[in-house]
Amino acid sequence: MMQRLRLIAGREIAAYAGVPSFWAALLMGPLLMLLAALAGGAVHHPPAAAPARQILVETGDPGLSGAAKDALAQAGALEGRPVVFPAAPAPGNATTTLKVDVDAAGAVSARLSGELLPKTTLALLRRDLGQAGLQGRLRRAGASEAMLAAAEAVPVTLEEAPVAAPPPADPGRFGRFAVMMLLWLNLVGALGMLLQAIVRERANRALESLLSAARASEIIFGKLAGVGALSLLVLSAWLAAGAAIAATPLGGAGAGMIGFLLQAFAAPLALLQAALVYVLAFAMYGSAMIGLGAIARDVPSAQNLSRPIFGVLLLVFFVALAQLGGGAHGMAWMVWIPVFTPFILLMEPPGALDLAQTAVALGGMAATTAVFGWMATRALTDSALRLPGMRRRAAIDSPQLQPADAA
Numbered sequence: 001m002m003q004r005l006r007l008i009a010g011r012e013i014a015a016y017a018g019v020p021s022f023w024a025a026l027l028m029g030p031l032l033m034l035l036a037a038l039a040g041g042a043v044h045h046p047p048a049a050a051p052a053r054q055i056l057v058e059t060g061d062p063g064l065s066g067a068a069k070d071a072l073a074q075a076g077a078l079e080g081r082p083v084v085f086p087a088a089p090a091p092g093n094a095t096t097t098l099k100v101d102v103d104a105a106g107a108v109s110a111r112l113s114g115e116l117l118p119k120t121t122l123a124l125l126r127r128d129l130g131q132a133g134l135q136g137r138l139r140r141a142g143a144s145e146a147m148l149a150a151a152e153a154v155p156v157t158l159e160e161a162p163v164a165a166p167p168p169a170d171p172g173r174f175g176r177f178a179v180m181m182l183l184w185l186n187l188v189g190a191l192g193m194l195l196q197a198i199v200r201e202r203a204n205r206a207l208e209s210l211l212s213a214a215r216a217s218e219i220i221f222g223k224l225a226g227v228g229a230l231s232l233l234v235l236s237a238w239l240a241a242g243a244a245i246a247a248t249p250l251g252g253a254g255a256g257m258i259g260f261l262l263q264a265f266a267a268p269l270a271l272l273q274a275a276l277v278y279v280l281a282f283a284m285y286g287s288a289m290i291g292l293g294a295i296a297r298d299v300p301s302a303q304n305l306s307r308p309i310f311g312v313l314l315l316v317f318f319v320a321l322a323q324l325g326g327g328a329h330g331m332a333w334m335v336w337i338p339v340f341t342p343f344i345l346l347m348e349p350p351g352a353l354d355l356a357q358t359a360v361a362l363g364g365m366a367a368t369t370a371v372f373g374w375m376a377t378r379a380l381t382d383s384a385l386r387l388p389g390m391r392r393r394a395a396i397d398s399p400q401l402q403p404a405d406a407a
Contacts, residue, residue, distance in 0.1 A: 004214045008222025009229065012197060016230055025189065026234045029182065030241030037245050037262070052082040053115070056089055059100035064108065067132035068100055068125060075121035100129065106137035172349065175264025177324045179271070180346040182238050183278045184320075188313060190231035190282060191289045191306075197223060198293030199302045216380040220373060224286050228279070235278055239271050274346060280362065281342035284369040285309060291376030316343045323347045335361050338368035 016022050055072055059065045069085055076083035089095045096114035103109070108129050117125075131152070138147060201210065210219055242265035264270055288309060296302035319331060320343055335344040335353065341361045345353070353361070 004218050005222045005225065008210070008214065008219060009226035012223055012226025013230060015197070016193060016227070022230065022234075026237050029234070029238035033238070033241050033245055037248075050081045052084045054084050054086055054095045056086055056095050056097045057100065058097065061100070061102055061132075061136070063132050063136060064100045064102060064129060067128040068098060068110075071124040071128035072098075072121065075118070075124045078120060079118060098125075102133060102136060106133055106140065108133035172263060173324055173347065174261050176347050177320060178242075178261045179239070179264045179274050180320055180343055182242075183235065183274060183281070183346065184313070184317060184343070186231055186235045186238070187278065187281060187285060188310070189234075190227055191285055191309065193227050193230070194223060194286050194289045195293045195302055195306055197227065198290055199296060199299055202293075202296070203298065211380070216377045217373075219380060220287065220290050220376050223290060224283060228282050228286065231282060232275070232279065235275065239265065239275065243268070243271060270350075277342045277345055280365050280369070284338065284365055284372060285313075287369055287372035287376050291372065291379040294376065294379040294382075312339050316340060319343070320347055336364065338364045341365050 053076060057065050057068050057072075059068070072083050072085075086095060089097065096112060096117065099111045099113075101109050110125070110129060135152070200206075214222070242262060246262040246265040289306060292305040292309070293302055296305050316339070319334065319340065323331060323344075324347075332344070332348065332352065334340040335348070335357075341364060345358065345361065
């Protein structure tokens with residue numbers, strides 16, 4: 001049995017590995033990922049730190065000068081932009097000048113020239129200059145130090161009631177979606193190869209020779225093993241390329257969206273899990289595709305019969321898009337539908353499903369694969385009996401047609 005499986009799998013590998021388009025598809029994924037990473041690195045530039053704001057304070061009152069500088073420094077700390085106070089204007093228009101005057105009545109006036117200041121800075125400047133002007137008026141009126149201290153601004157403590165924090169963002173979903181899309185594209189291509197193999201052998205009557213030398217179940221397992229090995233080779237090359245790029249500065253946290261997409265490729269265990277999920281998904285969908293190919297009479301009918309499978313895969317794509325947009329909480333239940341299980345598992349955040357739930361979901365996939373495999377075996381056996389050569393062989397082998405002495 002194992003010898004026949006190796007021969008059937010080897011036929012499929014030789015049929016597709018000898019075609020240049022297969023190797024082009026294998027190299028296309030890594031090349032496109034490298035080009036996307038290079039393009040993203042060229043386009044994305046980390047925001048540069050804001051330069052220090054230079055403000056020249058001109059006033060003859062030391063109290064007003066200190067109050068203005070304190071207010072400007074506090075506003076710079078809130079804005080996240082440092083403030084420096086040069087002794088003289090810098091060349092060009094890089095310096096903002098603040099001229100503060102106080103008249104005989106103690107009224108404070110300030111004039112700004114140069115770069116416009118934020119409204120928050122202006123509010124703090126107005127508050128502190130007003131407080132300093134009030135202190136000057138009281139001092140000129142002969143107020144005691146105790147009176148001056150009492151006239152200072154009263155410190156205010158502001159407390160906010162705690163509010164429940166929003167759920168943390170999940171930037172890793174972009175990387176999981178990228179891995180899922182690689183598996184999805186590879187699966188769609190591998191299913192097309194399986195369908196083409198069955199229909200081609202049925203058209204050139206090679207299926208009759210196969211069924212005369214091997215069981216239907218051996219043909220199914222052999223074709224799944226052969227095409228699956230090729231598709232797994234392509235997938236491994238794509239995932240390895242993603243992991244290699246993620247290990248370079250192109251996949252770092254500062255690489256923008258490309259960095260988010262490549263984060264999932266930097267986790268070897270996650271890539272191994274994705275490869276195992278792909279094997280199970282290929283076995284399930286591939287068994288169904290072989291069964292439909294066995295029922296089809298020609299290429300047009302095979303394409304029509306395979307539309308439901310590709311329709312399900314298209315629906316899977318839109319479900320993954322919804323999960324990428326944040327709708328994962330409303331679609332997590334779809335993990336219990338076997339045809340959606342592999343893709344929902346790949347898109348779910350780590351820890352969303354415990355080990356028991358994952359095992360039950362994968363068990364449902366395995367059971368569905370067994371059902372699809374049994375149906376494919378029946379379909380392949382029934383289709384063989386409809387072939388002219390197989391009908392003649394069945395008639396010859398029938399006990400009712402054997403001579404009496406042969407009994």
